Amino acid sequence: MEAATKPAEKTMQVRVKIWRYDSQTGDRALKEYELEAPEWVTLLDVLDLIKDQQDGTLAYRKSCRMMICGSCGMRMDGAAVLACKTRMYDIVQAGHVPVISAMGNLPIVKDLVVDMDPFWDKFKAMKPYLQPGYEEPTEGKEYLVSQERMNVIHKEALCINCGACVSECNAMESDPAFLGPQALAKGMRFVGDARDANTVERLEDYSGEHGIWECTRCYFCNERCPKGVDPRDAIAKLGAEAMKQGVDTDMGAKHARWFVKSAETTGWLRETELVPKTQGVISAISQMKFAMGLAVKGKVPPPIPPHVADRVDESRALRKLVKEQGRDGYAGIVQGERALARLEHEASGAHGGMGSLESADVTPGEEPTAGKAD
Ligand code: SF4
Ligand code: SF4
Ligand code: FES
Known part of the structure; x- marks a missing residue:
């Protein structure tokens, strides 16, 4: 009896561009790689193939290969991804050549490796x-x-x-x-x-x-x-x-509190009062010239009398409901x-x-x- 033969694995041509960087020398270059890879590959598999077959100096992090360890974060076309979660098939079929780079907001050590x-x-x-x-x-x-x-x-x-x-x-x-x-x-x-x-x-x-x-x-x-x-x-x-x-x-908390108070009492955000209520009277006085300029252009409604929305009862009822439901915090x-x-x-x-x-x-x-x- 003949041994069963394994069906040939379907492959595809993958192209990626990778920002290479060496923090020791300051060398930086966008390099393109092309390789044949199985259709099921992820971005991490592609990097492994490049490292194995074309350039052993490529640096990136990995461990679990299954979206658990958090090691393989990097950017594809400017947006952060996990390399082991990112399938390449659709990208290749679309004829797209993605640009891979290190994550943002953290210093780059080498290529796709950042200092954590x-x-x-x-x-x-x-x-x-x-x-x-x-x-x-x-x-x-x-x-x-x-x-x-x-x-x-x-x-x-x-x-x-x-x-x-x-x-x-x-x-x-x-x-x-x-x-x-x-x-x-x-x-x-x-x-x-x-x-x-x-x-x-x-x-x-x-x-x-x-x-x-x-x-x-x-x-x-x-x-x-x-x-x-x-x-x-x-x-x-x-x-x-x-x-x-x-x-x-904190000023941010005061700002948020005033939003709630303003909506509850008049149904509107009373922006004219936002600065003194959030930043204090002294800060508000220092910004008076700017505020007057806005008022002259009709950008600031007069604070008195406060502008009350026609259906203010609705916003008050909503606030009451939230309180009754205990949905604070x-x-x-x-x-x-x-x-x-x-x-x-x-x-x-x-x-x-x-x-x-x-x-x-x-x-x-x-x-x-x-x-x-x-
Ligand atoms: S993106 Fe941020 S919040 Fe989400 S798993 Fe990664 S570190 Fe955690
Ligand atoms: S600014 Fe705030 S919402 Fe935007 S990414 Fe940072 S933590 Fe998230
Ligand atoms: S290698 Fe562990 S999350 Fe990608």
Whole structure:
């Protein structure tokens, strides 16, 4: 009997351009590579083939090859990707020659390898570990955290520290000291953890200069995160929770608070009052000449009498409803659609019926209420 022959693997011609860079010599060049590769290859496979067959000096990072370790972050055509998640087939079929370069907002060491030290410094600054304040449960008992409570940090816990969000962050581009999307998402992962007792201290730390309120809300981090963490949503949750907990002395927090007050009282954003309410009277006086110039051109409505919207009752009713529902703080931030779809999937029992877990919240300092230790 003849041995079965394996069908020939279908291949394609792949072309990529790679920005080569050597931080020691300062040499920089855009080099094009062409190779034959199986149709199933990812960008990471292509880099491996180039390194094996054409140029062993090409530098890039990798480890798991399956979107877990976060090592292979880089840019394709100016947007951050995980190389091991990026299939090449459609790109080749479209006749496109992508340009591959190192991630942004981090110093380049060589070719596609960036120095991750600034990234890890910010990560460590978030104190990314639990600081529980509760007593150890009595023997044979344990604290249980409800699935509903864990859902609060479901997205943030998906982060693999790849740096794709940091690469794309506009605020970090203008201020490299900004804590940035990855670190702040990590901060929310602990602020929202029912077992952590340092919520207010954390929010105070994260609300300072270069913190929560420095984000420009460009949403590029949500757009590029390969794991659906949606870091901008995490930052919004931190901001809302900071205000709920009274951590609101930063100008950004005052700005947000005035938005709410203004909409609640008149149904409009009263911009004329925004500067004094946010930056203080002295700062407002220093900008008076500019404000008068705007007023002369009809760009600033007179503050008195305040302009009240015809249907202001609707915005007041909406605010009342939000308060009645207890959706202050992070509970008021609607999660991204991708994350919600995932949560619904899990609640349906696809992962062992996690969604049906009924248990008490952990409240530091309170007695354990349920459960036997295994
Ligand atoms: S939304 Fe904020 S954190 Fe995210 S990329 Fe934009 S500026 Fe950076
Ligand atoms: S938030 Fe997303 S993009 Fe940013 S480091 Fe984590 S996994 Fe990567
Ligand atoms: S190699 Fe691990 S995430 Fe790509």
